[in-house]
Amino acid sequence: MATTAEAEAMRRAIALAARGLGHTSPNPVVGCVILDADGRTVGEGWHQRAGGPHAEVHALRAAGERARGGTAVVTLEPCNHTGRTGPCTQALLEAGIARVVYAVADPTDGAAGGAATLAAAGTAVESGLLADQAAEVNEAWLTSMRFGRPFVLWKYAATLDGRSAAADGTSRWITSAASRADVHRLRAQSDAVVVGSGTLRADDPHLAVRGQGGARQPLRVVLDTKATIAPGARVLDSAAHTLVAVADDAPALRLLGAETGPGLDIPALLGELHARSVRSVLLEGGPTLAGAFLAARAVDKVVGYLAPALLGAGAPALADAGITTAIRALHLELTDVTRLGPDMRITAVPGECAPSQGS
Structure with missing residues (x-):
């Protein structure tokens, strides 16, 4: 059973993992804390960028010889494969770690099995400590790995009576500068930002990240079934890469997607984005x-x-979401309510099962 020191270390590891959001995709965010044999923190680290050292390696380097006989507390099961970096299981064994406590099992075929490898080598292993909290910070990657599609976050701005634009079509600016700045934080943590051609025509959005130092620009995806995008649209500038998804029968080169009825096949679109290493989508x-x-x-x-x-x-x-009666309403579970300047930011997830497996 995990000790109080290990629980505190896991909370710290989860906070460390969050520092990697927006920088590690298509890899997960991971945090690690090393405790010595007396339960004192002697090293910590997080996965900082794709292709770079994993969280365990950073933490072990910080701990040095103090790691021997100690405990590694990790948000995700240590990997068991060689990719652009070596397996973390081997690094832990070579450092003389006596016990590994991790929160969430690795769902991937290639990297999973680290716990079994450690146990077979005589290392004590415990799983599940603060698993819900660790899974939340890594929700995009876990969803992508489990269901073969990106995690989708829908963001919207509205008045208290639920309007996203006035009767004359104007919508700038409904919310405050504080809310708009927070949207750039969401963009910076996402692999792709998705809009439709209607939003493009109405607002000519730029969709690039601003005000987030060192942020990686997400892929800008425009769903334009009839290939009507104007050559001068701001989303086509050089600030970030842009992908225009059109229907099969559009009067232009097919870039992505397939038409089913009046628009693009959303599961097919998400599958194609996943194949392009997109693990998280911000739907704007x-x-x-x-x-x-x-x-x-x-x-x-x-x-x-x-x-x-x-x-x-x-x-x-x-607009129409296929819900025709109140008893079929999509009920959400509130997970956070935060005030941003004069506005309220409300975060919720579908109540039936989140993340959804329907797509």
Whole structure:
């Protein structure tokens, strides 16, 4: 059974793992704390970038000889394969670690099995400590590995009466500067930002990250079934890579997707993005696109920015999502409510099962 010192170390490891968000994809975020034989912290580290040393290696280097006979507390089961770096199981064994406590099992075929390798070599192993908290910080990668598609976060901004634009179509700026800055944080943590052609025509968004020092720019994805994107659209500049997804019968070269009825096949789109190493998607499209993703059960988390304002008319935050009666409403579980300037940021996940397996 985990000790108090190990539980505290795991909380620290989870916080360390979060530092890697937006920098490690397509790899997971991982944190590690090394305790010596007396339970004192002697080293810590996190996975800082894809292709670089893993969290365990950083922590072991910091601990040095003090790691021998000690405990490694890790947010994810130590990997058991050689990729761009060697297996963490071997690094732990060579350092003389006597016990490994990890939160979440590795779901991938190639890297899994680290716990069994450690145990076979005589290392004491315990799993499941603070597993829910560790899984939450790594939710995008875990979803992607388990279901073969990216994790999808739908973000929207609305007034208290649920309007995302006024009757004349204007929508800048419904929410405050604090909320808009927080959206850039979400972009910086995502592999791709997705919008539809309607949003592109109405707002000509740039979709690149601003104000986040050292952030990697996400892939900008425009769902444009009829290939109507204007050559001068801001999303086509050189600030970040852009992918335009069109339908099979669009009057342009097919870049991505397949038409089924009036639009793109969302599961096929997500599958293609996953094949391109996209592990997390920030859905920033308008109400129609959001409704299509929800109808496809392809939304894993919702972040709503609510401004203390009323419009009374105009576009709603969400259009048709295939829900025709109140008893079929998609119920969400609130996970966070935070004030940002004058606004409220509400975070929720689908209540039935999150992340969804429907796509």
